[in-house]
Amino acid sequence: FSTTGPQISSHNLDKVRKLKSGMTRLTARVQKVRDELEQLLDDDDDMADLYLSRKLAGASSPVSGSGGPNWFPASPTIGSKISRASRASAATIHGNENDVEELEMLLEAYFMQIDGTLNKLTTLREYIDDTEDYINIQLDNHRNQLIQLELFLSSGTVCLSLYSLVAGVFGMNIPYTWNDGHGYVFKWVVIVSGLFCAFMFVTIVAYARHKGLVGS
Numbered sequence: 647f648s649t650t651g652p653q654i655s656s657h658n659l660d661k662v663r664k665l666k667s668g669m670t671r672l673t674a675r676v677q678k679v680r681d682e683l684e685q686l687l688d689d690d691d692d693m694a695d696l697y698l699s700r701k702l703a704g705a706s707s708p709v710s711g712s713g714g715p716n717w718f719p720a721s722p723t724i725g726s727k728i729s730r731a732s733r734a735s736a737a738t739i740h741g742n743e744n745d746v747e748e749l750e751m752l753l754e755a756y757f758m759q760i761d762g763t764l765n766k767l768t769t770l771r772e773y774i775d776d777t778e779d780y781i782n783i784q785l786d787n788h789r790n791q792l793i794q795l796e797l798f799l800s801s802g803t804v805c806l807s808l809y810s811l812v813a814g815v816f817g818m819n820i821p822y823t824w825n826d827g828h829g830y831v832f833k834w835v836v837i838v839s840g841l842f843c844a845f846m847f848v849t850i851v852a853y854a855r856h857k858g859l860v861g862s
Contacts, residue, residue, distance in 0.1 A: 669770060683756060
């Protein structure tokens with residue numbers, strides 16, 4: 647919207663309204679995704695649950711293990727059980743930490759992209775709000791100009807009404823004796839009434855400008 651021409655129209659205002667509505671919905675969706683990613687980054691357990699590759703590997707390992715031949719003794723010793731369990735637990739913990747770190751790096755990259763998108767949407771929303779404020783200022787200016795025109799027209803109407811009143815009084819079909827031989831009086835009354843009405847109109851306009859009701 648430039649100031650070089652009359653760019654404000656119903657079509658442009660409707661475009662701004664639709665753009666602002668779409669921006670509001672999109673900003674809400676992006677904000678929701680950003681909040682969810684931030685919540686996931688704050689909770690390691692939730693990130694560990696999101697690592698689907700480890701879940702798939704854990705679900706398929708018992709099936710593959712049961713299909714092959716078992717070369718271990720049927721009754722291993724308690725020490726070997728504890729040793730294997732401790733090694734498996736340590737490997738699982740180490741693997742979980744690596745998995746969480748990889749997933750955290752991936753989520754942080756997504757979070758940075760979403761946060762940048764949200765910042766761009768916020769900047770665009772502020773630009774739309776500034777444009778809307780500018781349109782409202784222009785509309786207020788046009789409204790003030792119309793009010794000034796209405797004031798001038800009303801003042802002129804009052805002055806013309808007084809002038810017509812004087813002419814109407816002298817034009818009434820009422821017999822009076824002082825008009826005999828003094829026809830020039832009507833001419834002077836009309837001239838004086840016109841000058842008085844013009845002076846009153848100028849006085850009203852000057853008073854309005856003095857009070858700041860209209861522009862100079």
